[in-house]
Amino acid sequence: MSDAKTFDLSCGLPIENHARIKLAHGGGGRAMARLIEEVFIAAFDNPLLREGHDGAVLDLPRGRSVLTTDSFVVRPLFFPGGDIGSLAINGTVNDLAMCGAKPLYLTASFILEEGLETEILRRVVRSMRTAADAAGVAIVTGDTKVVERGRGDGIYINTAGVGCIERDMSVAPQRIAAGDAILLNGDIGRHGMAVMGAREALAFTTPIESDCASLWHTVDALLSANIDVHCLRDATRGGLSAVLNELAQASGLQFDIVEGDIPVSARVRGACEVLGLDAMQVACEGRFVALVPESAAERALAIMKSRDDAARIIGRATAGEPGLVTLHTLIGGRRILDMPAGELLPRIC
Amino acid sequence: MSDAKTFDLSCGLPIENHARIKLAHGGGGRAMARLIEEVFIAAFDNPLLREGHDGAVLDLPRGRSVLTTDSFVVRPLFFPGGDIGSLAINGTVNDLAMCGAKPLYLTASFILEEGLETEILRRVVRSMRTAADAAGVAIVTGDTKVVERGRGDGIYINTAGVGCIERDMSVAPQRIAAGDAILLNGDIGRHGMAVMGAREALAFTTPIESDCASLWHTVDALLSANIDVHCLRDATRGGLSAVLNELAQASGLQFDIVEGDIPVSARVRGACEVLGLDAMQVACEGRFVALVPESAAERALAIMKSRDDAARIIGRATAGEPGLVTLHTLIGGRRILDMPAGELLPRIC
Numbered sequence: 001m002s003d004a005k006t007f008d009l010s011c012g013l014p015i016e017n018h019a020r021i022k023l024a025h026g027g028g029g030r031a032m033a034r035l036i037e038e039v040f041i042a043a044f045d046n047p048l049l050r051e052g053h054d055g056a057v058l059d060l061p062r063g064r065s066v067l068t069t070d071s072f073v074v075r076p077l078f079f080p081g082g083d084i085g086s087l088a089i090n091g092t093v094n095d096l097a098m099c100g101a102k103p104l105y106l107t108a109s110f111i112l113e114e115g116l117e118t119e120i121l122r123r124v125v126r127s128m129r130t131a132a133d134a135a136g137v138a139i140v141t142g143d144t145k146v147v148e149r150g151r152g153d154g155i156y157i158n159t160a161g162v163g164c165i166e167r168d169m170s171v172a173p174q175r176i177a178a179g180d181a182i183l184l185n186g187d188i189g190r191h192g193m194a195v196m197g198a199r200e201a202l203a204f205t206t207p208i209e210s211d212c213a214s215l216w217h218t219v220d221a222l223l224s225a226n227i228d229v230h231c232l233r234d235a236t237r238g239g240l241s242a243v244l245n246e247l248a249q250a251s252g253l254q255f256d257i258v259e260g261d262i263p264v265s266a267r268v269r270g271a272c273e274v275l276g277l278d279a280m281q282v283a284c285e286g287r288f289v290a291l292v293p294e295s296a297a298e299r300a301l302a303i304m305k306s307r308d309d310a311a312r313i314i315g316r317a318t319a320g321e322p323g324l325v326t327l328h329t330l331i332g333g334r335r336i337l338d339m340p341a342g343e344l345l346p347r348i349c
Numbered sequence: 350m351s352d353a354k355t356f357d358l359s360c361g362l363p364i365e366n367h368a369r370i371k372l373a374h375g376g377g378g379r380a381m382a383r384l385i386e387e388v389f390i391a392a393f394d395n396p397l398l399r400e401g402h403d404g405a406v407l408d409l410p411r412g413r414s415v416l417t418t419d420s421f422v423v424r425p426l427f428f429p430g431g432d433i434g435s436l437a438i439n440g441t442v443n444d445l446a447m448c449g450a451k452p453l454y455l456t457a458s459f460i461l462e463e464g465l466e467t468e469i470l471r472r473v474v475r476s477m478r479t480a481a482d483a484a485g486v487a488i489v490t491g492d493t494k495v496v497e498r499g500r501g502d503g504i505y506i507n508t509a510g511v512g513c514i515e516r517d518m519s520v521a522p523q524r525i526a527a528g529d530a531i532l533l534n535g536d537i538g539r540h541g542m543a544v545m546g547a548r549e550a551l552a553f554t555t556p557i558e559s560d561c562a563s564l565w566h567t568v569d570a571l572l573s574a575n576i577d578v579h580c581l582r583d584a585t586r587g588g589l590s591a592v593l594n595e596l597a598q599a600s601g602l603q604f605d606i607v608e609g610d611i612p613v614s615a616r617v618r619g620a621c622e623v624l625g626l627d628a629m630q631v632a633c634e635g636r637f638v639a640l641v642p643e644s645a646a647e648r649a650l651a652i653m654k655s656r657d658d659a660a661r662i663i664g665r666a667t668a669g670e671p672g673l674v675t676l677h678t679l680i681g682g683r684r685i686l687d688m689p690a691g692e693l694l695p696r697i698c
Contacts, residue, residue, distance in 0.1 A: 026696075028586025028632070029689035033595075052599060053521055054444040054582070055417030057514065060409060068404030069456035069509055073494045095403040107418035107509050111460070145422045147696060151502040158458050160418055160509030165406065172402055233403070237377025246382075250401060283377070340378035347375075347496060 019118040026146030043125040048140040056140035061164045066101035069160040075347045079198035081210030085127035092161040093135040097216040098232040100171030101163030109143040113152035135214035173250035175230040178319040181297035183290045186308040187263040192282035193271045213286035227296045234288040238340045239281040244325045245339040254320030258328045263310040281340045283348045368467040375495030392474040397489040405489035410513045415450035418509040424696045428547035430559030434476035441510040442484040446565040447581045449520030450512030458492040462501035484563035522599035524579040527668040530646035532639045535657040536612035541631035542620045562635035576645045583637040587689045588630040593674045594688040603669030607677045612659040630689045632697045
């Protein structure tokens, strides 16, 4: 194989023809050691990772800790507003934030497909570092496996995360009470439509950008303002529909939602119409609902709005029928907002 | 498709023809909720998992914690002495144990291939529960993704683990000192040869069984006996060769190993000869080296031997050439034991 530079369309970067992932990179020998040193440690560098032991020894602050995990299989690897790397960081950071925990430490585990251009891996890993820095977390340990061509899809990433609950409070579905206001921190459906657009090369006039972002700083602002946050949940797979149904079921309450108060951008609305999708079921990666006592709702909204003007109070939890989510529609009717059945958009995260 | 029972050769169990994983099982809707309830929670059941939140809230004991992660892509999924499920538990339990940490909590994240028989998943998940019980850990949170046919290989599993260091001591490569004895807790190479045998349907007269097992109880016995363990490392990918080279490099010492003191079963030795493999480079999943001060070597050996009579003192760390591993051979010579270059046996774990 020639050493000449070529141009790889899948990531738009000049790469060396020969620099591809081989099975040997997962074998535990010299090739793997070099990959870890030159790609992973080069990007994630921190003292804990440098220890080079089987795990990272952490001095966790006193108090309760939270542990979470997520695997990421998004296709394509790069999309407007993000990539599998930023998604893998923010997804796990947000799972911690939704438990009211300050994200501290992440693991990163890769399943690479033989033949992957190493430069694509480098780009993803750099994006992980940037997202980790933005969220204030360190990647402290990891793992690499390589599977044969046709047994993977470029890169799959798992991140697990540890965070700490700094305040003597509980943020959980069990705390939702009748009368709680339901807040949403911005417009929905952008992540799913951004990935769809990139995947199907849809001719959106202007690309829709993913909302992929860390939610911790917004959550921290709510908690720091002493708002008695009852529950938080990010609207990922299954979209806002799935989240509202899950929380109504877990709390044994009815949720009454006002459709007109749910922010959906004109571009997402248009793309959903063309594709026959319901924006309520499309995944977000930077949107969450917060359930807070009615008395704190306006203060919470002001904090959310200071970060995203599209934030809204979208409804209330009531003592009606346990697990039911009703949608007061724009034309004055009322319908049941059901749990999505299955896969609307496969491999969205 | 008919509902008739069929016999699936890949796991030897009668299964329903129609019970297969679909993309919908990863979509965040009702199908995924059912899979989680009926397969994962049914097997892993514990109060933390039942919370059904985005992460598990843990009350960690005071002291230092250890965080680790590993992805598992072993092929085939089932092999003599274990399967991808027991491997995924023991692999991460052992990473914690090698840091001197008592394993406490595990996450479990699955990347499933569309079309996988649900019964195979159930069987793997039950095996995870059995291995977790044996190691004394709980699986407290998880994640499921589904990829299209031909983008995975049945089941990939990631486990991350949290453990706690109960004693005021450090177990790390930096603590290895000249004069330390190097101990090995049993015969090497069985895991790799068991997987190879199952994969290639090699006509071993008697199947070689994997050594896959939790190492925590042996480590705990060493620590509980107040042995000043300097370093621990399990011999997984790259086998004993890789581990000895990594630790010699990390400690800046020379390791002198006596070949005749390394236990290799006759069956592994025979299979390696037939296949042209070096048992020193074949992966284990229940073998580790311990570096302890010479004065504690015999006591440590007695503890290891009480669990496996094949345990041995295999050599010493010396002040010779930093990073060099020498092997005193059976015929009286001396050779350098090199780091394996790449992939001997792909997808062994």
